[in-house]
Amino acid sequence: MPDVRLASPQGKWILLTTVLGSSMAMLDSTVVNVALPRIGEDLDADLAALQWTVNAYMLTLAGLILLGGSLGDRYGRRKVFVIGVVWFALASLLCGIAPNAGVLIAARALQGVGGALLTPGSLALIQASFHPDDRARAVGLWSGFGGVGAAVGPFVGGWLVDGPGWRWVFLLNVPLALACAPIAVKHVPESGDGGKHGSFDVLGAALGALSLALVTYALIEAQNGSVLVAVSAVAGVAAGVAFVVVEKRRPDPMMPLGIFASRQFTAVNLVTLCVYAALGGFFFLAALQLQVVSGYSALGAGTALLPTTLLMLLFSARSGALAARIGPRIPLTVGPLVCAVGMLLMLRVGEDASYVADVLPAVLVLGIGLVTLVAPLTATVLASVDVARAGLASGINNAAARAAGLIAVAALPLLAGMGEEAYRSPDAFNTSFDRAMVWCAGALVVGAAIAFTTVRALPPDCLRPECLHHGSINSPPLEGVRSRGRLSGEG
Structure with a gap:
């Protein structure tokens, strides 16, 4: 011990x-x-x-x-x-x-x-x-x-x-x-459980990464319209299908598909995809918008977004306690909608934007939305599977969030019509940024709709401190629980 x-x-x-x-x-x-x-x-x-x-x-x-x-x-x-x-x-x-x-x-x-x-x-x-x-x-x-x-x-x-x-x-x-x-x-x-594990699922990991890489390449280079882009898109989808087949057939897969038999787990991961796709796209483009269009310095742009993380640090514990009492459905529905409002408020951030009048209201509303949803989301993921699989479930949820951000950063400039040199032109970038914020808000609304229609069960009290004191805006916290030889753990 x-x-x-x-x-x-x-x-x-x-x-x-x-x-x-x-x-x-x-x-x-x-x-x-x-x-x-x-x-x-x-x-x-x-x-x-x-x-x-x-x-x-x-x-x-x-x-x-x-x-x-x-x-x-x-x-x-x-x-x-x-x-x-x-x-x-x-x-x-x-x-x-x-x-x-x-x-x-x-x-x-x-x-x-x-x-x-x-x-x-x-x-x-x-x-x-x-x-x-x-x-x-x-x-x-x-x-x-x-x-x-x-x-x-x-x-x-x-x-x-x-x-x-x-x-x-x-x-x-x-x-x-x-x-x-x-x-x-x-x-x-030193610690480990070396005698308790089967073989490593290297093939599954390689296929998953290859699928993400090819799809990402196709999205980023889509405006070129080349044959290579089309081939990459098809190959990426094929690699994704192969990943599912391998994970289904392997005796000790990296991502056992049986865990998705829990409808709650599947639903919350869909919410995760929507939320963190929007966040990944937002934080990628917002830092550019503030510097390219609004004329902020790098220090000013970094500091401008600080209230979002501070709100999460200060109030996530209270949000987690509230969700434990009333259940996850309301926080996971209201939180994304509030975040969507924050992103739409970013439409006010243009040339010579005032921090107090334009930027601060948007990041405060976004922060309130994140406070509302992040701790309940993690608690619901952990509550949707048995305790022995909590670490695996949290790891999958964390990886899904990162993959969603990856795809969003690749896809949003394409959806918003950003050219290769758009970030060098304040006017062109500002127009595309406004379109991108609408797309991000739309993804959050979809996430809220999924939560409202699918999330039902009450999770137990989220007593895990990494859920309640989480400050990262890039992914939900990982839960360090040993699970069939897998252990995840980063806040």
């Missing part, structure tokens, strides 16, 4: 290294959007290259995150966590010295691999190390510190972009890793 106490020196070191590790991945997914205009200017990159700068990371992370948890269980969670931290740091270094957009995109894909190795292990190490009496408090502190990191990330990113330059958004990870990895090796006990 794990016996490390939180008050001990070892307990504090474990908490520090897991916070540092999760913060690396979380910061990187929040600060890059703020740096996109400067990256495009410095590397002479078109809009498609900026889309790939975001999506290359999300692609490998979403496609491999479940496999990363399995590797930790088999070979040792500390070992895989440390490998992930070092891998992430080396890929970040390559991002920081990238001479052109192609190298940057490739390095971002490598970053996602590192993120898939370290992300599940962060919370898993806490679950596997601390005494049961201290575990809830340790997870609460870990989640809270991670939320603070998510909140300050855009601010730090904007300051770096306006100061030493966008490359330091990536280079910042190197000293964090240099602190994190040695602490983990010295102070974190």
